[in-house]
Amino acid sequence: MNRFTNLQIIRAIIAFFMVALVVSGATAFPVESELKLLCSIFHIDEITVDGMPAISRFVYDMKEAIVETNQNHPQIAYGFDWLAFAHLVIAGIFVGPFIDPVRNKFVIYWGMFACVAILPLAFICGPIRDIPFYWTLIDCSFGVFGIIPLLICLKYIKRLEQEQKEVRVSAEE
Numbered sequence: 001m002n003r004f005t006n007l008q009i010i011r012a013i014i015a016f017f018m019v020a021l022v023v024s025g026a027t028a029f030p031v032e033s034e035l036k037l038l039c040s041i042f043h044i045d046e047i048t049v050d051g052m053p054a055i056s057r058f059v060y061d062m063k064e065a066i067v068e069t070n071q072n073h074p075q076i077a078y079g080f081d082w083l084a085f086a087h088l089v090i091a092g093i094f095v096g097p098f099i100d101p102v103r104n105k106f107v108i109y110w111g112m113f114a115c116v117a118i119l120p121l122a123f124i125c126g127p128i129r130d131i132p133f134y135w136t137l138i139d140c141s142f143g144v145f146g147i148i149p150l151l152i153c154l155k156y157i158k159r160l161e162q163e164q165k166e167v168r169v170s171a172e173e
Contacts, residue, residue, distance in 0.1 A: 006160040007101070013153040014098045017111070017146075018091040024142070025087020028080045032070055035063035058132050090114075101157045102164060108157065112150045118143030 004012075027034060038059055039045065044052060049060045069076050094111070096104035119140050126136035 006156045006163065010101045010153055010156045010160065011098055013149050013156070014094050014101075017149050017153075018094050018098070020146075021087050021091035021094075025084040025091070028084035028087070031077075031080050032063075032066045035059065035066055039063050054132065055134060058135060097153075097157070101153075102161045105154065105157045105161075108150050108154050112147050112154070115143040115147035115150065118146075 042052075042056065042059075044056050044060045044063075046060075049057055066077075093107055097107045101108075122131075122136045122139040122143075125131075126133070126139070131139075
């Protein structure tokens with residue numbers, strides 16, 4: 001006998017997915033502090049960066065650009081606030097399938113679509129914005145890894161849906 005019901009498994013996966021969205025969104029608010037911390041941890045500065053891997057140069061250049069932009073044009077950082085807000089709102093959409101997974105499974109399909117849609121966005125906009133290819137792959141990983149729990153969740157929703165049909169048929173007999 002299974003230790004957890006399909007509904008419990010579905011809710012655990014959705015809760016995990018929602019928390020991941022909230023955490024990834026919340027990291028958009030303090031992006032300048034995060035980049036400064038990252039550079040500090042890895043000892044990336046204007047002197048050491050030239051002898052480091054290309055990703056170090058990218059991180060350093062991003063930190064410098066964010067610092068300069070925040071000093072001279074702080075209103076641009078408002079875009080990061082909206083990015084964070086979007087993650088929080090998207091997480092909120094998953095309350096529906098958390099409460100009633102079968103009735104709201106379209107949200108899971110929508111989430112899967114969003115995960116797949118990350119790929120063309122990253123591969124089209126990355127080069128336009130001079131994003132290094134390896135960073136584009138990192139961005140794509142959010143979609144690739146994000147779709148996995150949703151696929152698993154959908155499998156359990158289909159099982160739960162079948163269980164509910166069987167219960168209805170039994171009740172009608």
